[in-house]
Amino acid sequence: MHDTIANQLEQDGYAVLEEFLRPAECDELFAAGLELTKKLPDSINIFSTTDPDNQQLKDQYFLNSNDKISYFYEKDAIGADGNLKVDPSISLNKVGHALHLLQPIFRCYTYSDRVKAVCRQIGFSEPAVVQSMYIYKNPGVGGEVVEHQDITFLHTEPIPPIGFWIALEDATIQNGCLWVARGSHKSGVHRRLLRDSENREKLSYDRPAAVYPQSSFTPVPVSKGTCILIHGNVVHKSAPNRSSKSRHAYTFHVIEKRNNTFSPDNWLQEGENAPFVNLYTTNQME
Numbered sequence: 390m391h392d393t394i395a396n397q398l399e400q401d402g403y404a405v406l407e408e409f410l411r412p413a414e415c416d417e418l419f420a421a422g423l424e425l426t427k428k429l430p431d432s433i434n435i436f437s438t439t440d441p442d443n444q445q446l447k448d449q450y451f452l453n454s455n456d457k458i459s460y461f462y463e464k465d466a467i468g469a470d471g472n473l474k475v476d477p478s479i480s481l482n483k484v485g486h487a488l489h490l491l492q493p494i495f496r497c498y499t500y501s502d503r504v505k506a507v508c509r510q511i512g513f514s515e516p517a518v519v520q521s522m523y524i525y526k527n528p529g530v531g532g533e534v535v536e537h538q539d540i541t542f543l544h545t546e547p548i549p550p551i552g553f554w555i556a557l558e559d560a561t562i563q564n565g566c567l568w569v570a571r572g573s574h575k576s577g578v579h580r581r582l583l584r585d586s587e588n589r590e591k592l593s594y595d596r597p598a599a600v601y602p603q604s605s606f607t608p609v610p611v612s613k614g615t616c617i618l619i620h621g622n623v624v625h626k627s628a629p630n631r632s633s634k635s636r637h638a639y640t641f642h643v644i645e646k647r648n649n650t651f652s653p654d655n656w657l658q659e660g661e662n663a664p665f666v667n668l669y670t671t672n673q674m675e
């Protein structure tokens with residue numbers, strides 16, 4: 390088991406763990422995700438990786454979301470007048486980035502023995518969860534996530550972060566499953582998003598976006614309850630959801646703290662209310 394997960398990550402840059410959660414557990418998380426849509430804030434913040442101005446990255450709301458439950462809307466859910474043009478229950482792109490700390494159900498699944506066991510299997514000595522997101526990818530409005538490496542946003546050295554991406558519903562080619570460029574994690578860090586050292590509110594990329602041949606991507610359709618482990622350096626993406634079925638997922642990122650540096654110029658930083666606590670010694674219920 391140990392070798393299988395670690396070897397898959399090493400070889401391909403991702404590993405598929407089927408039946409990571411049981412259907413009823415997915416349903417519990419799904420219901421919690423839906424519940425979040427019932428407490429939407431008045432102000433609308435859009436999240437779109439295809440927005441050329443990367444408006445969300447300049448946004449205070451985004452920068453401050455490390456220790457909060459913050460709501461990001463789909464671009465296609467907002468009309469020209471700035472108001473919602475779809476039902477609020479399908480208007481969100483994602484909620485993040487501290488569900489693992491602030492919401493008991495998400496906390497329970499994040500700090501579970503299963504997650505701890507996987508971290509042991511991939512050889513982490515002192516893992517810490519640094520961010521979490523509920524991703525909706527709702528029918529019709531669910532936007533594209535352009536190709537990227539997670540290390541662009543969460544830079545750690547020398548050991549890259551690992552993403553846990555858990556399908557709460559079947560993820561298919563039609564409703565926008567992940568696509569991965571297998572083996573691309575062996576090609577280094579292509580781009581970084583940096584916080585300005587003087588103006589800490591300012592973020593910018595150090596290089597233009599890399600161009601990847603579309604033929605290098607493999608779809609990774611998975612059934613409800615599957616967890617895809619994503620190596621921080623592997624290039625991945627997802628298509629817009631033009632189907633009639635939603636594709637909800639819960640995802641969080643784990644870093645190794647021992648003998649590893651979390652870059653001080655990452656947008657996300659440890660804070661008093663968002664400590665990077667050792668996963669192995671943290672209880673689900675604290």
Ligand SMILES: O=C(O)CCC(=O)C(=O)O
Pocket residue numbers: 524526534539552565566567625626627638640
């Ligand atoms: O859920 C998706 O469609 C993409 C998620 C992703 O790429 C990420 O969180 O890094």
